[in-house]
Amino acid sequence: MSIISFQIGLPLDTEQFLRRECPLCFRQFKIETDETDRQSLIERELQAYLLHEGLEIRDEETDMTEANEKELWCPYCGQIASQDKWWTQEQIAYIHVFAHNIMAQIINEQLIRPMKRKFSGRSRGLISLKFEGKEMEYEEPWISPEPDDMTIHLLPCCETRIKLEDDWSQTIHCFQCGFSYTS
Numbered sequence: 478m479s480i481i482s483f484q485i486g487l488p489l490d491t492e493q494f495l496r497r498e499c500p501l502c503f504r505q506f507k508i509e510t511d512e513t514d515r516q517s518l519i520e521r522e523l524q525a526y527l528l529h530e531g532l533e534i535r536d537e538e539t540d541m542t543e544a545n546e547k548e549l550w551c552p553y554c555g556q557i558a559s560q561d562k563w564w565t566q567e568q569i570a571y572i573h574v575f576a577h578n579i580m581a582q583i584i585n586e587q588l589i590r591p592m593k594r595k596f597s598g599r600s601r602g603l604i605s606l607k608f609e610g611k612e613m614e615y616e617e618p619w620i621s622p623e624p625d626d627m628t629i630h631l632l633p634c635c636e637t638r639i640k641l642e643d644d645w646s647q648t649i650h651c652f653q654c655g656f657s658y659t660s
């Protein structure tokens with residue numbers, strides 16, 4: 478059974494481009510992705526967050542190793558990083574709210590409530606036991622809509638398209654294969 482079975486929608490612009498941010502130079506660009514790719518990236522980020530919090534959740538459909546091997550190039554600085562490293566600060570904060578809520582649900586349902594039921598008003602011998610553990614609170618996810626900014630560039634090497642900052646006039650590196658285009 479997969480606990481992470483719901484879908485999290487990331488905002489796309491009207492041409493269906495997804496915003497990305499270079500983990501090295503922090504410049505932003507946009508690429509075209511499909512729903513399956515986005516969901517598997519999100520699931521990996523959820524699992525990484527939960528693992529960091531000490532909750533290991535295995536989802537058989539998500540292969541962590543294979544996905545982590547795929548790398549992307551920054552179109553601006555040309556540096557390489559695995560494909561799960563390109564979240565914007567806002568996207569990662571948004572995904573972490575869902576991760577927090579999954580953790581809250583697991584802890585509340587599997588730890589706090591059973592403990593409360595176990596000890597509610599029950600007397601053991603001469604001592605009355607009561608469990609005072611507080612349930613974790615849920616947070617409301619929010620992310621800004623994606624504006625239609627940036628300029629489209631064609632990348633013939635991989636027959637794909639990318640959106641870059643309007644004033645970028647230096648070398649462009651293909652995010653899929655690293656091929657450089659000098660203007």
Ligand SMILES: [Zn+2]
Nearest residue numbers: 499502551554
């Ligand atoms: Zn970069």
Ligand SMILES: [Zn+2]
Nearest residue numbers: 634635651654
């Ligand atoms: Zn290419």
